[in-house]
Amino acid sequence: MKKINNLLSRFKKKKPDWILFLLTLLLGVFGLILIADASVIVAQINFNDQFYYLKRQSLWLILGFLSLITVSSIKYQQFKKAALPLFIISFILLIVVLIPGLGVKKLGARRWLDFGPFSFQPTELTKLALVLFGASFFTQKQEKKRSFWIFLVILSTISGLIMLEPDLGTTIVIAATGFSLCFLIGVSSWKLLLSLVIALAIGGVLIFSSPYRQERLLTFLKPNQDPQGASYHTQQILLGLGSGGIFGQGIGQGRQKYAYLPEVVTDSIFTVIAEELGFVGATIFIIILALLIFRCLKIANQAPDQFSQLMCAGIGLFIGFQSLINLGAMVGIFPLTGIPLPFISYGGSSLLINFTAIGMVLSVSKSRKRRKKNK
Numbered sequence: 001m002k003k004i005n006n007l008l009s010r011f012k013k014k015k016p017d018w019i020l021f022l023l024t025l026l027l028g029v030f031g032l033i034l035i036a037d038a039s040v041i042v043a044q045i046n047f048n049d050q051f052y053y054l055k056r057q058s059l060w061l062i063l064g065f066l067s068l069i070t071v072s073s074i075k076y077q078q079f080k081k082a083a084l085p086l087f088i089i090s091f092i093l094l095i096v097v098l099i100p101g102l103g104v105k106k107l108g109a110r111r112w113l114d115f116g117p118f119s120f121q122p123t124e125l126t127k128l129a130l131v132l133f134g135a136s137f138f139t140q141k142q143e144k145k146r147s148f149w150i151f152l153v154i155l156s157t158i159s160g161l162i163m164l165e166p167d168l169g170t171t172i173v174i175a176a177t178g179f180s181l182c183f184l185i186g187v188s189s190w191k192l193l194l195s196l197v198i199a200l201a202i203g204g205v206l207i208f209s210s211p212y213r214q215e216r217l218l219t220f221l222k223p224n225q226d227p228q229g230a231s232y233h234t235q236q237i238l239l240g241l242g243s244g245g246i247f248g249q250g251i252g253q254g255r256q257k258y259a260y261l262p263e264v265v266t267d268s269i270f271t272v273i274a275e276e277l278g279f280v281g282a283t284i285f286i287i288i289l290a291l292l293i294f295r296c297l298k299i300a301n302q303a304p305d306q307f308s309q310l311m312c313a314g315i316g317l318f319i320g321f322q323s324l325i326n327l328g329a330m331v332g333i334f335p336l337t338g339i340p341l342p343f344i345s346y347g348g349s350s351l352l353i354n355f356t357a358i359g360m361v362l363s364v365s366k367s368r369k370r371r372k373k374n375k
Contacts, residue, residue, distance in 0.1 A: 017299060087130070096113065169339035237261065
């Protein structure tokens with residue numbers, strides 16, 4: 001307890017960006033309340049313990065908060081030194097998770113590593129590791145033309161490993177984040193456009209070569225075709241969104257969470273927000289999430305050097321891309337991809353990595369404030 005108090009006192013003394021800190025804490029606590037609300041029935045059915053998801057997510061929230069405080073107390077220059085080792089670790093874990101007997105297979109995908117009482121999803125670490133590696137890689141003294149093509153090969157390799165799990169949604173987030181880093185560093189538009197066209201062509205081949213992905217795409221294009229089969233998930237989402245109305249049915253009063261809505265505590269948790277808090281509540285939530293992303297980008301704009309600028313921007317962007325894909329799928333703009341909603345969906349790996357990433361941005365924000373004071 002004494003060590004925790006020391007960490008908190010050091011955190012306060014260095015004056016981080018309090019707006020970003022409070023937004024992060026608000027989203028984490030709000031996510032915990034939602035999981036407590038939405039998980040009671042499925043937890044009772046699956047584990048005979050209605051508080052199963054709540055207890056586990058509470059533990060991850062505490063660990064995430066401690067990670068945020070600890071990481072924000074580290075000088076951000078140390079993250080550059082850790083970038084390559086962390087990226088290598090994440091790369092190895094992406095290979096390990098594909099090995100039968102080591103990687104845990106759930107719902108037809110091999111995405112988790114089992115460590116006794118808890119499991120870990122390497123792709124969550126990869127998002128942060130890619131941002132750190134990209135920020136470090138592009139700020140080394142080397143020829144930019146050569147840097148882009150090397151980075152593109154690395155990005156393609158990582159994306160290919162994630163697709164083997166398979167996990168199309170995370171692959172899109174990883175690829176979009178990687179291309180964004182290239183854009184921010186000043187890679188020429190024609191190179192980015194050519195690479196994007198190639199990536200889209202490969203994505204199209206992967207979609208049409210997989211019956212499962214084809215079904216997801218057809219369900220997106222024709223959501224009413226098979227309401228009791230392939231379109232069931234989409235139909236239940238739409239029912240939840242529609243029944244929320246303007247002001248919602250009230251906290252705890254939603255019906256879709258009662259074993260109707262698939263993946264209610266993970267991918268589909270926004271439906272619970274919209275049903276119980278309505279259009280107004282869902283809009284306020286989206287604004288808060290957007291403010292957090294904008295705050296990361298603002299800190300990036302005021303960061304002391306190019307590495308910290310790319311790191312903060314990359315963190316804000318990967319959270320933004322993930323949020324966009326999840327929310328887009330919920331409102332029918334994108335096909336369902338199985339992407340969790342940052343800070344809200346159940347999942348320890350995602351929550352811990354997101355809090356750690358925000359801790360890194362807060363570390364930069366302290367340097368930003370000192371620089372402004374010196375001026």
